Amino acid sequence: MAAAKAEAAAPKPDRRLRARAIWFALKYGALPWWTYEAECHYGAEGAGGYMPHLLVNLALAWRWATFAESAADIAFERGINGGLPLFADVGVRR
Numbered sequence: 001m002a003a004a005k006a007e008a009a010a011p012k013p014d015r016r017l018r019a020r021a022i023w024f025a026l027k028y029g030a031l032p033w034w035t036y037e038a039e040c041h042y043g044a045e046g047a048g049g050y051m052p053h054l055l056v057n058l059a060l061a062w063r064w065a066t067f068a069e070s071a072a073d074i075a076f077e078r079g080i081n082g083g084l085p086l087f088a089d090v091g092v093r094r
Contacts, residue, residue: 011074013069013074013077017074017077017078018064018069020077020081021060021061021064021069021073021077021081022061022064022065024077024081025057025058025060025061025064026057026058026061028057029053029054029056029057029058029060029061030054030057032050033050060073
């Protein structure tokens with residue numbers, strides 16, 4: 001009950017945030033890890049490899065596109081992806 005109230009009270013994302021979330025989910029889901037980071041975050045100990053990572057990101061993009069994102073999705077987008085440039089970091093390892 002409290003979680004439903006908290007989610008209802010959370011500010012809704014604007015169109016810019018929604019578009020960014022979809023773009024990043026598709027971009028980082030489809031690109032191989034070595035194009036944007038120095039060490040694979042979804043390797044053997046992570047999500048199990050490229051294909052599961054791609055599927056997770058496609059599901060995330062679908063949630064944003066269908067307005068079914070959760071409060072955790074919104075917080076992640078505002079926090080983690082909020083400071084990333086849209087295009088300038090392609091091909092730059094972190």
